[in-house]
Amino acid sequence: MKKIIVAIDGYSSSGKSTMAKQLAAEVGYAYVDSGAMYRAVTLYAMRRGLVNPDGSLLTDELCAALPDIRIEFRVVPGDAASHTFLNGEDVEREIRTLEVSSHVSPVAAVPQVRHALTAMMQEYGKTKGIVMDGRDIGTTVFPDAEMKVFVDASAEVRAQRRYKELLAKGDEVSFEDVLRNVQERDEIDRTRKESPLRQAEDALVLDNDNLTREQQAAWLLETFHRIADA
Ligand code: DC
Numbered sequence: 001m002k003k004i005i006v007a008i009d010g011y012s013s014s015g016k017s018t019m020a021k022q023l024a025a026e027v028g029y030a031y032v033d034s035g036a037m038y039r040a041v042t043l044y045a046m047r048r049g050l051v052n053p054d055g056s057l058l059t060d061e062l063c064a065a066l067p068d069i070r071i072e073f074r075v076v077p078g079d080a081a082s083h084t085f086l087n088g089e090d091v092e093r094e095i096r097t098l099e100v101s102s103h104v105s106p107v108a109a110v111p112q113v114r115h116a117l118t119a120m121m122q123e124y125g126k127t128k129g130i131v132m133d134g135r136d137i138g139t140t141v142f143p144d145a146e147m148k149v150f151v152d153a154s155a156e157v158r159a160q161r162r163y164k165e166l167l168a169k170g171d172e173v174s175f176e177d178v179l180r181n182v183q184e185r186d187e188i189d190r191t192r193k194e195s196p197l198r199q200a201e202d203a204l205v206l207d208n209d210n211l212t213r214e215q216q217a218a219w220l221l222e223t224f225h226r227i228a229d230a
Contacts, residue, residue: 003128004228005144007137010151011197012101012185013158015208015216019151020133021081023220027131027228032073032124034134034141036084037117038108039095040071044086051103063112071120098166098173101181105188108135114194135189138200147227149220150199153208155182 006023010016017033024031041062045051048065050058073082076090083092094100107113121141124130132141138148159179166173189197199205204223206216 001228004146004224005125005128005142006131006147006149006224007142007145007200007203008131008133008149008151009135009138009197009200009203010133010149010208011153011155011158011189012182013162014151014153015158015161015213016133016149016151018213019216019220020131022217023224024131025080026217026221027224028129030124030130031082032121032130032132033084034117034121034132034137035104036073036092036095037071037120038104038113039100040084040086040091041066041069041113041117042100042104042107043091043095044069045107046100046103055103055106057106057110059110062107062110066112066116069116071117093169096165096169098171098177098181101185105185105192109188109192109194111194118195135197136195138203139198140195143200147224148200148203149206149223150203151206151208155179155186157209158182 006029008016008020017035021031044065045057045062050062052058070087072085074085075082083090084095085091118141121132125132125142134141138145156179159175159182162182163173163175163178166178206219208216
């Protein structure tokens with residue numbers, strides 16, 4: 001069986017991370033959550049006061065700080081999933097808050113941020129045997145990936161999923177705020193100049209609204225074997 005690159009792209013909260021993680025575990029591949037990397041840079045910017053109260057960025061200062069930002073994924077005791085580390089600190093929980101979510105799209109629209117993170121991702125993929133999810137993995141990061149999947153799901157279904165996750169973590173949020181955040185991020189991700197979210201021409205589409213988790217997992221695994229075993 002040859003080692004391949006699996007690129008899973010789609011809108012925020014489309015369930016792509018869950019399915020990417022599961023596929024990676026099933027086939028013994030590394031999993032990289034590229035959204036977590038954009039979130040970690042956003043958290044760094046927020047902590048350094050590089051995000052203005054109106055949400056705009058001190059872009060030059062952020063770009064100057066990029067060489068100082070180190071992002072790693074590490075396995076931690078007591079959790080099967082690896083955690084995101086920012087300059088040596090476990091920030092897995094903090095990067096998932098609605099506050100980070102509401103500032104991440106402008107950060108992800110900065111070309112220098114995208115170039116720096118894309119280079120890091122391409123480095124992770126050098127030895128193949130990797131599942132990566134994001135927005136532009138099949139179009140920009142790994143345009144030659146052997147398996148490309150684009151996950152489609154309505155904004156309402158995605159907001160409902162995110163809302164439940166945040167409530168389960170004890171975050172006090174309203175469904176309306178979560179839906180608005182999902183819609184705003186869709187708009188920014190779709191319309192930004194640099195690597196906008198779009199389906200790669202050779203991506204297989206997975207419609208997440210109408211399939212159960214089990215059906216999605218089965219489809220992904222079957223598709224993986226069809227490509228990797230060929
Ligand atoms: O998948 P997520 O919601 O955790 O991603 C967080 C943000 O990062 C999202 O609003 C868009 C951005 N992102 C991106 O621009 N490109 C990627 N490859 C992954 C995420």
